[in-house]
Amino acid sequence: MNMNKNLKKAGLKATLPRLRVMELFLNEAGTHFTAEDVYKRFLTEGDEIGLATIYRVLTQFEHAGLLQRHHFETGKAVFELNEGNHHDHLVCIECGKVEEFLDEGIEKRQKEIAAERGFAVQDHALYIYVDCLRENCPNRAAKLSHTKPL
Amino acid sequence: MNMNKNLKKAGLKATLPRLRVMELFLNEAGTHFTAEDVYKRFLTEGDEIGLATIYRVLTQFEHAGLLQRHHFETGKAVFELNEGNHHDHLVCIECGKVEEFLDEGIEKRQKEIAAERGFAVQDHALYIYVDCLRENCPNRAAKLSHTKPL
DNA sequence: AAACCATTTAATAATCATTATAAATTAATT
DNA sequence: AATTAATTTATAATGATTATTAAATGGTTT
Known part of the structure; x- marks a missing residue:
């Protein structure tokens, strides 16, 4: 198998x-x-x-x-x-829910930015921290990120 | 003072x-x-x-x-x-060097992406991991990131 | 299929970054 | 200068992850 x-x-x-x-x-x-x-x-x-x-x-x-x-x-x-399939992440800071996305524009721009400065891109991490606004979050209590300010 | x-x-x-x-x-x-x-x-x-x-x-x-x-x-x-001044980071995985940048296009696109999905952006983190290609890295030995694959 | 051997697991102990605790000290106020 | 609450210190505790070592197992060979 x-x-x-x-x-x-x-x-x-x-x-x-x-x-x-x-x-x-x-x-x-x-x-x-x-x-x-x-x-x-x-x-x-x-x-x-x-x-x-x-x-x-x-x-x-x-x-x-x-x-x-x-x-x-x-x-x-x-x-x-x-x-x-490479992709980036939207992470809800209230419930931990994760959604994926890919934006060609952003991908391209990143390469340009690194190239402009003479760097070779090895990898990247883009995390957008959001509030999913769901009142019924399964774990709205068990919050994430006690360190990062909003 | x-x-x-x-x-x-x-x-x-x-x-x-x-x-x-x-x-x-x-x-x-x-x-x-x-x-x-x-x-x-x-x-x-x-x-x-x-x-x-x-x-x-x-x-x-x-x-x-x-x-x-x-x-x-x-x-x-x-x-x-x-x-x-909000900014994002280019981090050299070889020597640890950090450079800052800000790209309005990327910033704007992020908001759009979150909005399209009904999320409210709270924060974001964009790290581009690069190789600065400097042969004379002060700490090319003391490498970063043993966990993240390239 | 029994034996062999390198790989892998299990059960810990160790480590690394960080946070909590409790007693001693210090900054701002009276 | 005395009072008091905030702060530091020293240390222990925690949480995530990695290292260690003896026991078990997978794949291969006979």
Whole structure:
């Protein structure tokens, strides 16, 4: 199957933790998970996979290009399936909801800006922090970003 | 003097640690410091100001609008003087050098993107990670970003 | 399929950045 | 100068993540 092939290509053995992680990200493409999200998810499903293992697997998958890591202002890293399509993020500071977008104009302008200054772009991160204005936020209580002022 | 006034307005007493921190950022406007940078700087100057105090003061200054906090992909927060001029950052992944820029087109487009989706922009962070291509990087050894793939 | 061996996991402990706590000190006010 | 609340110091605690090491497992070979 697809999963095994991905792992093989990355030179990684098909172990239970890795299959579970891969499966989760494939099944829920587009979702952003922290290491702990993944850990807890498995716990509730009956799989006791150590948190350190989760971290290791996520990092390996990132290096293998299977996942992407992002650092929002929440203090913890989030991972999502790497579907090859670069995009930026809108992050709701009230509920943590994440939406993706891509704007060619912005992409192009970034390259120009770096080039104007003699730099070679390696990567970029654009996070727009918003208020989604939903009164019924599932986790309006568990706010993000206690450090960043608005 | 200027410094005392700033602190007063923020409802903060003019203590030695706060004056030293303020002074440092004023004297080196445009520079980005981590809490530890500040801590070490004072040490070499003979002032033993606790790291926890530095953290507290930096956070207070941030809340008072005197400093701005940024999270690059280095894992630690950096602070710079808030001169009122919003700007984004080009960060060299080889040497840590930071350059600032502002592009009205990008700013405008961001607002549009959020608005199109019914969100209210609270803040944003745009970091372009580049290679400054300087062979003589002062700290080409002490690289940044071991986590983020290029 | 049993044996082999390198890889991987699990269970910790360690680390790094940052925040909280509680006792001692100090700035602003009386 | 005395009072009091704010602040610093020193230290412990926390939260996210990484390192360590012995035990277990996957893939391969016989």
